Amino acid sequence: MTLSTISVADMHCASCATKIQGALRGLPGVTATYVNTARRQVLVEHADDADPVDVLERIEALGFHPNLAGSDTTSRGQRELLKRLGVAGLAMMQVMMFAIAMYAGAFEGMDEVYRRLLEYASLAFCIPVVGYAAMPFFRNALGAWKQGLNMDVPIALAIAAAFLVSLRHTLSGSGEVYYDSVVMFTFLLLSARYIDDRLKARFEGTNATLAALPDRALLVRDGATEPAPLAAIEPGSLVWVEQGNQVPLDGEVTEGEALLDESVLTGEAVWVRRRPGEAVFAGTVNRGAGFQIRTTSAFDATRIAGIADLANRAQAEKPRIAQLADRVAGVFVPGVLTLAAATWLGWQLVDPSQAFVAALTVLVVSCPCALSLATPAAITAAMTRLRQRGIVLTRSEALEQVAAVDAALLDKTGTLTVHDPVLVGMERLEGTELGDDELLDLAAALQRHANHPLARAFPEPRRARVDQVQVVPGAGVEGRYGERRVRIGHGGFCGAAERHDEHAVFLSLDGVPVARFRISDPLRTDAAAAVEGLKQAGIRLTMLSGDSPERCAELARLLDIDFAARQAPETKLEVTRDLQARGHRVLVVGDGINDVPALAAADVSATVLESSHLVKSKADVLLLGRRLGALVELVVTGRRARRIVRENLAWALAYNLTAIPLAALGLMPPWVAALGMAGSSVLVMLNATRLLRNPRSRSAAAAAAPPVDPTVPPLAAVQTG
Amino acid sequence: MAILLLLIPVSLVLMAIAGVMFVWAVNHDQFEELERHGFDILDDSPGDEHS
Numbered sequence: 001m002t003l004s005t006i007s008v009a010d011m012h013c014a015s016c017a018t019k020i021q022g023a024l025r026g027l028p029g030v031t032a033t034y035v036n037t038a039r040r041q042v043l044v045e046h047a048d049d050a051d052p053v054d055v056l057e058r059i060e061a062l063g064f065h066p067n068l069a070g071s072d073t074t075s076r077g078q079r080e081l082l083k084r085l086g087v088a089g090l091a092m093m094q095v096m097m098f099a100i101a102m103y104a105g106a107f108e109g110m111d112e113v114y115r116r117l118l119e120y121a122s123l124a125f126c127i128p129v130v131g132y133a134a135m136p137f138f139r140n141a142l143g144a145w146k147q148g149l150n151m152d153v154p155i156a157l158a159i160a161a162a163f164l165v166s167l168r169h170t171l172s173g174s175g176e177v178y179y180d181s182v183v184m185f186t187f188l189l190l191s192a193r194y195i196d197d198r199l200k201a202r203f204e205g206t207n208a209t210l211a212a213l214p215d216r217a218l219l220v221r222d223g224a225t226e227p228a229p230l231a232a233i234e235p236g237s238l239v240w241v242e243q244g245n246q247v248p249l250d251g252e253v254t255e256g257e258a259l260l261d262e263s264v265l266t267g268e269a270v271w272v273r274r275r276p277g278e279a280v281f282a283g284t285v286n287r288g289a290g291f292q293i294r295t296t297s298a299f300d301a302t303r304i305a306g307i308a309d310l311a312n313r314a315q316a317e318k319p320r321i322a323q324l325a326d327r328v329a330g331v332f333v334p335g336v337l338t339l340a341a342a343t344w345l346g347w348q349l350v351d352p353s354q355a356f357v358a359a360l361t362v363l364v365v366s367c368p369c370a371l372s373l374a375t376p377a378a379i380t381a382a383m384t385r386l387r388q389r390g391i392v393l394t395r396s397e398a399l400e401q402v403a404a405v406d407a408a409l410l411d412k413t414g415t416l417t418v419h420d421p422v423l424v425g426m427e428r429l430e431g432t433e434l435g436d437d438e439l440l441d442l443a444a445a446l447q448r449h450a451n452h453p454l455a456r457a458f459p460e461p462r463r464a465r466v467d468q469v470q471v472v473p474g475a476g477v478e479g480r481y482g483e484r485r486v487r488i489g490h491g492g493f494c495g496a497a498e499r500h501d502e503h504a505v506f507l508s509l510d511g512v513p514v515a516r517f518r519i520s521d522p523l524r525t526d527a528a529a530a531v532e533g534l535k536q537a538g539i540r541l542t543m544l545s546g547d548s549p550e551r552c553a554e555l556a557r558l559l560d561i562d563f564a565a566r567q568a569p570e571t572k573l574e575v576t577r578d579l580q581a582r583g584h585r586v587l588v589v590g591d592g593i594n595d596v597p598a599l600a601a602a603d604v605s606a607t608v609l610e611s612s613h614l615v616k617s618k619a620d621v622l623l624l625g626r627r628l629g630a631l632v633e634l635v636v637t638g639r640r641a642r643r644i645v646r647e648n649l650a651w652a653l654a655y656n657l658t659a660i661p662l663a664a665l666g667l668m669p670p671w672v673a674a675l676g677m678a679g680s681s682v683l684v685m686l687n688a689t690r691l692l693r694n695p696r697s698r699s700a701a702a703a704a705a706p707p708v709d710p711t712v713p714p715l716a717a718v719q720t721g
Numbered sequence: 722m723a724i725l726l727l728l729i730p731v732s733l734v735l736m737a738i739a740g741v742m743f744v745w746a747v748n749h750d751q752f753e754e755l756e757r758h759g760f761d762i763l764d765d766s767p768g769d770e771h772s
Contacts, residue, residue, distance in 0.1 A: 017760070018760050018763070079747055079748070079752075082747050083744050083747050083748075086743045086744070086747065087740055087743070090736055090739055091736070094732065094736055111722075113726075114722065117725065117726060117729055118729070121730075121732075124733055125733070125736065
């Protein structure tokens with residue numbers, strides 16, 4: 001029996017898991033499957049000679065993108081933590097119960113023998129807590145000798161001191177015991193740490209979704225192809241790329257001619273031909289027949305892997321957040337220790353019997369754990385939420401700026417619209433005996449031969465037969481339809497007297513233009529909803545475009561936003577600067593090289609996945625999905641994150657400032673200090689995890705609403721005349 | 722009240738057993754997936770003894 005781990009990054013819910021499990025049931029050689037949605041993994045137990053590739057294909061057939069994964073070790077730490085948490089929790093229940101009995105006994109009188117029994121029982125439960133559950137704190141505190149003071153130093157000190165003093169009092173049979181404080185403190189701090197861990201694991205889990213390249217490629221060896229894992233293919237190998245598949249690795253064409261959709265890398269919607277000797281890139285899609293490449297890169301050195309790295313840049317910046325926590329520790333921890341020592345000295349003068357309790361309480365209560373957790377936890381939670389919704393932040397600071405945005409500049413082509421031309425209308429020009437259907441069919445038959453992006457707007461031809469087809473580069477397609485010469489292409493090519501219009505295609509019969517087809521880039525399906533959501537969020541919207549004013553006006557009216565037409569890169573930059581000069585924080589969304597200056601000047605810049613590499617490297621935010629509603633989600637989440645960070649900081653500061661004087665004056669028992677301090681850490685973490693849930697407010701409900709109907713009318717509704 | 726002298730040590734033993742069981746459960750993947758198994762009840766297809 002062999003166990004294979006398959007990661008399925010796009011498996012999000014329990015019903016996906018059930019589907020996968022059902023599909024794998026009964027697959028020959030597979031003895032058991034186990035689907036884990038939290039880690040997005042499928043564990044398959046199969047006979048040694050069974051091929052896990054069959055399993056991958058089964059899952060792929062359901063529409064997922066599975067990958068064979070290496071064994072993972074990430075969850076081992078989490079498991080350790082869970083065990084410690086469980087032990088501390090069980091012990092806490094008991095010790096708290098004994099503590100209540102002891103408090104009651106102190107008031108109502110209790111036989112010495114029962115008091116000692118309860119103390120020893122508490123001690124028994126406290127030993128595994130201090131000796132096992134609290135170990136991480138002691139370990140980190142010892143590490144402080146080498147790496148400088150950290151937050152765990154006062155924690156470890158407090159736990160150790162409280163436990164040892166209690167132990168002495170128990171053995172000697174007189175004096176206070178603080179076992180309840182020790183276990184509660186440990187349990188609550190472990191809880192905060194556990195939530196933090198879960199949050200980070202979720203972030204990393206959602207991170208792996210970007211580069212959804214196939215896991216295997218068809219390696220050509222001795223004239224035959226065999227599937228091989230991508231990681232095992234060395235540069236210089238021959239690889240066969242089948243029709244409809246992604247090119248698995250960067251390389252150059254050696255055999256056949258490639259017709260590629262390279263939009264994932266370049267943002268250009270035009271399909272390109274690559275002849276033998278020319279370079280092709282991983283991630284591009286083969287739209288023509290199969291071809292063979294010689295690979296030039298390893299799987300982790302491809303251009304698309306570079307983009308994935310870019311998306312991970314924010315994660316590489318995470319140490320900066322951790323640094324912040326360290327800085328807080330560096331400033332506060334010496335202060336905390338000094339304060340505790342000062343309290344002890346002060347009480348020595350007044351009442352030495354109170355000195356230890358007061359010093360311990362100060363040590364516990366002033367620990368700035370909540371303060372140091374407040375910001376990173378909220379940022380991690382917000383980034384996880386965004387990543388789950390297909391929004392990648394390439395700089396973690398961008399989140400703070402997003403919250404402040406109050407104006408947005410949206411590029412038209414490629415941002416509000418998609419590069420996927422559709423036929424929006426047909427007009428008859430001169431009298432001809434052919435019917436509308438036949439004209440359209442004829443055009444479709446000719447366009448089938450064209451390699452132009454606009455040709456994709458036409459449907460599959462039904463009856464019309466054209467022969468002697470010739471493609472005239474830069475003009476159109478010509479052919480014979482029965483006895484007649486037909487042409488399709490731009491106005492000049494077809495004898496139409498209209499000025500050049502890149503969104504019109506003409507059909508001519510024997511040199512006479514008979515029909516004009518209007519083609520347009522459609523609006524993104526949810527553009528209207530997204531615009532509405534942004535407006536509700538109080539953001540002032542302007543559409544920028546290099547297009548003509550008429551075309552922009554039409555779209556702007558539809559969406560009810562301001563627009564500026566015929567924009568050059570410099571003027572886009574000017575508009576951005578102008579808004580900023582008037583005190584606005586500007587979000588710029590664009591996809592073209594011409595948007596780069598404006599993107600660079602913007603407070604926050606966002607781009608779509610289809611944009612070119614240069615644009616992506618400049619943008620703070622990458623929208624992976626096709627929905628523009630992601631922008632609303634971005635703004636709403638940014639604002640919620642800002643609010644939660646402020647709440648957390650305010651709470652942590654207020655708590656520390658009010659509790660320290662009380663503790664120093666001996667007005668607070670240690671267990672209250674332990675509850676307050678560790679409890680506020682947990683509170684801060686739970687507050688941060690609120691970001692992962694959906695808000696109930698109305699503006700955010702708009703963001704979650706399904707996209708509205710496409711605003712581009714279907715062909716059937718178009719009038720002819 | 723003398724019964725406490727017996728019951729408290731008994732509770733100690735019970736808790737120790739509970740602790741051992743919890744650690745065993747964590748080590749045997751019982752806490753790996755808390756969401757999905759609730760959906761198994763909706764799955765009508767015949768058995769798959771491992772999950």
